[in-house]
Amino acid sequence: MEPKTLPSSRPNVVIGLLGTALDSGLGAERWERWRPSVALAQHEDLLIDRFELLAGDSHETLARQVAGDVARVSPETEVRLRRLDVADPWDFEEVFAALLDFADGAAFDPEAEDYLVHITTGTHVAQICLFLLTEARYFPARLLQTAPPRRRRGAGPGRYSIIDLDLSKYDAIAARFGTERAADTSFLKSGIETRNAAFNRLIDDIEKVAIRTRAPVLLSGPTGAGKSRLARRIYELKRRREQVTGPFVEINCATLRGDGAMSALFGHRRGAFTGAVEDRGGLLRAADGGMLFLDEIGELGTDEQAMILRAVEEKRFLPVGADLEVESDFQLIAGSNRDLRVEVARGRFREDLLARLALWTFRLPGLAERREDIAPNLDYELAAHAAATGRRVTFTAEARSAYLRFATAPEATWRANFRDLAASLTRMATFADDGRIRREDVEAEIDRLRAAWRNETEDPDRDILDDVLGAAAAAALDLFERMQLAPVLRVCRASASLSAAGRTLFAASRARKARPNDADRLRKYLLRFGLDWQAVRDEGAPPPA
Amino acid sequence: MGDLVRIDGARGEGGGQILRTALALSAITGRPLELENIRAKRAKPGLMRQHLTALRAAAEISGAEVSGARIGATSIGFRPGPVRAGDYHFAVGTAGSATLVAQTVLPALLGATAPSRLVLEGGTHNPASPPFEFLARAFLPLLRRMGAEVDARLVHRGFYPAGGGRFELDVRPPARLAPLRLLDRGAPAAHEAEAVIAHLPDGIAARELEVVAERLGWPEARRTVVRDTTTPGPGNVLLLTLAFEAVSDVVTGFGMKGIGAESLASKAATQAERYLASPAAVGVHLADQLLLPMALGGAGAFTTLRPSRHTRTNIEVIQRFLEIPIRLEEVGRDLWQIEIGG
Numbered sequence: 001m002e003p004k005t006l007p008s009s010r011p012n013v014v015i016g017l018l019g020t021a022l023d024s025g026l027g028a029e030r031w032e033r034w035r036p037s038v039a040l041a042q043h044e045d046l047l048i049d050r051f052e053l054l055a056g057d058s059h060e061t062l063a064r065q066v067a068g069d070v071a072r073v074s075p076e077t078e079v080r081l082r083r084l085d086v087a088d089p090w091d092f093e094e095v096f097a098a099l100l101d102f103a104d105g106a107a108f109d110p111e112a113e114d115y116l117v118h119i120t121t122g123t124h125v126a127q128i129c130l131f132l133l134t135e136a137r138y139f140p141a142r143l144l145q146t147a148p149p150r151r152r153r154g155a156g157p158g159r160y161s162i163i164d165l166d167l168s169k170y171d172a173i174a175a176r177f178g179t180e181r182a183a184d185t186s187f188l189k190s191g192i193e194t195r196n197a198a199f200n201r202l203i204d205d206i207e208k209v210a211i212r213t214r215a216p217v218l219l220s221g222p223t224g225a226g227k228s229r230l231a232r233r234i235y236e237l238k239r240r241r242e243q244v245t246g247p248f249v250e251i252n253c254a255t256l257r258g259d260g261a262m263s264a265l266f267g268h269r270r271g272a273f274t275g276a277v278e279d280r281g282g283l284l285r286a287a288d289g290g291m292l293f294l295d296e297i298g299e300l301g302t303d304e305q306a307m308i309l310r311a312v313e314e315k316r317f318l319p320v321g322a323d324l325e326v327e328s329d330f331q332l333i334a335g336s337n338r339d340l341r342v343e344v345a346r347g348r349f350r351e352d353l354l355a356r357l358a359l360w361t362f363r364l365p366g367l368a369e370r371r372e373d374i375a376p377n378l379d380y381e382l383a384a385h386a387a388a389t390g391r392r393v394t395f396t397a398e399a400r401s402a403y404l405r406f407a408t409a410p411e412a413t414w415r416a417n418f419r420d421l422a423a424s425l426t427r428m429a430t431f432a433d434d435g436r437i438r439r440e441d442v443e444a445e446i447d448r449l450r451a452a453w454r455n456e457t458e459d460p461d462r463d464i465l466d467d468v469l470g471a472a473a474a475a476a477l478d479l480f481e482r483m484q485l486a487p488v489l490r491v492c493r494a495s496a497s498l499s500a501a502g503r504t505l506f507a508a509s510r511a512r513k514a515r516p517n518d519a520d521r522l523r524k525y526l527l528r529f530g531l532d533w534q535a536v537r538d539e540g541a542p543p544p545a
Numbered sequence: 546m547g548d549l550v551r552i553d554g555a556r557g558e559g560g561g562q563i564l565r566t567a568l569a570l571s572a573i574t575g576r577p578l579e580l581e582n583i584r585a586k587r588a589k590p591g592l593m594r595q596h597l598t599a600l601r602a603a604a605e606i607s608g609a610e611v612s613g614a615r616i617g618a619t620s621i622g623f624r625p626g627p628v629r630a631g632d633y634h635f636a637v638g639t640a641g642s643a644t645l646v647a648q649t650v651l652p653a654l655l656g657a658t659a660p661s662r663l664v665l666e667g668g669t670h671n672p673a674s675p676p677f678e679f680l681a682r683a684f685l686p687l688l689r690r691m692g693a694e695v696d697a698r699l700v701h702r703g704f705y706p707a708g709g710g711r712f713e714l715d716v717r718p719p720a721r722l723a724p725l726r727l728l729d730r731g732a733p734a735a736h737e738a739e740a741v742i743a744h745l746p747d748g749i750a751a752r753e754l755e756v757v758a759e760r761l762g763w764p765e766a767r768r769t770v771v772r773d774t775t776t777p778g779p780g781n782v783l784l785l786t787l788a789f790e791a792v793s794d795v796v797t798g799f800g801m802k803g804i805g806a807e808s809l810a811s812k813a814a815t816q817a818e819r820y821l822a823s824p825a826a827v828g829v830h831l832a833d834q835l836l837l838p839m840a841l842g843g844a845g846a847f848t849t850l851r852p853s854r855h856t857r858t859n860i861e862v863i864q865r866f867l868e869i870p871i872r873l874e875e876v877g878r879d880l881w882q883i884e885i886g887g
Binding site for chain 2: 041072
């Protein structure tokens with residue numbers, strides 16, 4: 001590498017370790033060998049005003065010899081022997097400490113002198129330590145690297161290169177770091193070229209935090225803002241970096257209800273309760289060495305919250321019905337669409353758990369808050385659709401601009417954010433003839449979206465579903481389920497008992513059966529949503545009269 | 546103080562010789578020097594350490610103000626005061642040639658009003674520069690004939706790369722350098738071959754001398770192995786002293802890593818043969834060195850071999866400082882006459 005001439009006229013000060021092997025030799029024949037510390041002083045185009053030669057006590061004879069030889073070939077150079085005693089030159093900690101001590105005591109004056117740290121002599125450990133200390137500016141220096149003459153029998157002092165870790169010249173290296181980092185942030189964004197500055201800053205921050213910490217991270221933001229996808233990408237990034245070895249375990253806490261929640265999270269011992277016919281490891285155990293994503297953590301009961309907190313802090317917890325704690329070391333990423341501070345105030349979320357999560361809290365904006373990212377996300381969804389279906393679909397230019405015009409207008413509320421966008425695109429792609437989404441497809445879709453967003457606000461099912469399941473769990477339901485569950489719940493609330501509700505709901509099939517089991521069928525159906533009779537009846541408002 | 550002299554270092558031979566000659570002349574004439582494009586034609590242009598040493602030496606003897614003196618500088622300013630006689634000590638790094646530094650300061654000290662003593666340390670036997678014996682046996686005897694008493698003592702040899710050489714010069718300047726005409730070298734005297742060997746197998750020297758015997762036919766009494774045990778590093782040089790009634794010249798072969806003893810001896814022999822075959826009084830290197838003192842003396846002439854680019858560049862630089870005619874004339878086969886002044 002360049003540069004060969006030193007632009008500065010300040011005195012050059014070389015700091016280098018005595019090479020106990022490379023610089024060795026006491027007889028006249030030593031001059032026939034390439035000795036880095038001496039050769040350094042033989043370059044016609046490098047004038048060293050002072051040479052701080054670091055050597056241990058046990059090498060004093062050699063150090064004096066080398067110092068004398070340097071002085072002989074370079075009368076311009078003042079050689080100062082510095083004691084650097086290291087018992088084991090292969091011991092990182094010791095070498096680092098010794099060099100750091102030297103740097104601390106050196107009283108560098110970078111305004112008055114140019115420092116060059118010679119990294120060719122010494123053990124590899126010493127070279128690495130010198131590099132690190134120079135990079136961290138403990139040595140306010142450039143690195144000086146030397147090499148023997150190219151030809152084996154060649155004479156001369158060989159070559160040297162000066163490497164300025166600060167210089168823009170090494171932008172190529174920096175750019176590569178930058179590219180890798182960009183790749184990481186792009187990775188977190190699933191390769192989507194997002195344009196929203198705030199969102200991009202957020203992702204930069206998350207990338208740093210993701211790589212540098214194992215502390216819990218809280219991703220907040222509305223439903224469909226991409227919390228789950230981002231959590232998975234963080235995990236993938238850490239796995240690429242070999243920072244996690246275990247799996248990614250994901251659960252939406254809104255789907256965990258009642259006794260089942262404890263068991264699902266923490267596992268249980270066989271016979272811990274009715275139906276516990278065998279041991280169950282639980283999600284926390286499964287996430288050992290990996291990452292646990294608890295979406296909608298605000299939906300967890302306070303008992304579960306307490307256990308989670310302990311599991312995060314102690315890396316151990318007690319499975320249901322067990323006598324002994326089990327261990328699991330995982331990174332927790334929590335998602336929430338509720339403001340957990342409000343939940344704390346209402347007494348529904350533990351303050352200590354929030355404090356634990358609050359260190360790294362990132363709020364993902366909804367799609368409506370980053371409309372400039374709709375276009376790139378549209379391209380991403382198109383590509384994803386093509387990958388999933390094997391059918392490539394494109395917009396006509398006219399159709400694309402019409403769709404984006406609507407999508408970025410205030411009228412488009414994007415209530416479920418990316419979920420809405422993906423669904424919208426899926427519909428258009430499905431309707432599109434010969435893989436082209438045309439103006440009329442877009443207009444039809446816009447009508448559908450308008451209707452959906454209008455209907456949602458007037459959705460007669462929404463209140464009861466939100467009330468019984470919680471908003472997050474309700475929003476996670478498919479339309480298919482909503483259409484069925486909402487009337488079921490209304491019947492339940494209108495009935496005096498489970499059996500009564502069952503009779504109403506299964507009236508038609510009941511007539512054909514010898515032994516009706518309506519109540520059991522209803523109980524099992526509700527259980528699929530984590531609900532029991534009590535939950536249906538107690539939650540929220542009293543049943544209509 | 547005279548007019549400023551501005552010299553383009555890229556001209557002619559384009560190396561360090563321009564710098565050394567120009568510094569000497571600037572110090573002697575008192576005319577400030579601006580030198581640009583220093584060593585423009587070299588792989589690493591600009592000032593190297595040995596040039597800085599020469600520059601500092603010239604500045605020291607003339608009390609010059611110097612600007613731009615740093616490694617890699619391609620232009621410098623040199624504003625000399627009067628040359629001061631005195632005791633000087635110059636150490637040259639990288640086993641660089643101490644004789645080149647001597648050649649930079651010696652002509653100026655010859656113009657001083659009092660004697661000087663010079664101690665020079667570094668390389669005394671270096672490739673690409675004249676060895677100490679060239680100064681002592683070829684150059685200084687001619688200066689003496691021009692009236693300048695300069696005595697040279699070799700204390701230690703210094704070989705590349707270890708250096709560690711030292712020699713001393715006692716300089717008693719004349720009132721004025723006398724003209725010298727050196728057209729005929731006279732009858733041959735005792736030629737001599739010395740193979741100097743330091744910290745290396747003697748066989749190397751013996752092989753070199755065998756080549757000399759074979760090529761030049763010199764008798765054994767005129768072939769000597771010189772063992773040097775005082776110089777710090779290994780080294781080998783073959784010195785062929787070609788002695789004539791009126792003048793001596795010294796031809797050198799330098800032992801270097803990777804160059805065979807026979808090869809370097811053979812090259813030296815070829816150089817000697819060329820000089821011996823010609824009736825010229827002065828060899829190529831001596832011609833370079835004689836120009837300046839002869840020009841300072843105001844007149845002189847010598848016959849020589851075909852002038853090198855070095856020589857022609859030297860003449861150009863001299864004529865930038867001194868208004869003196871210098872004529873080159875081809876007078877025979879590989880025989881030229883250089884007439885200075887008159």
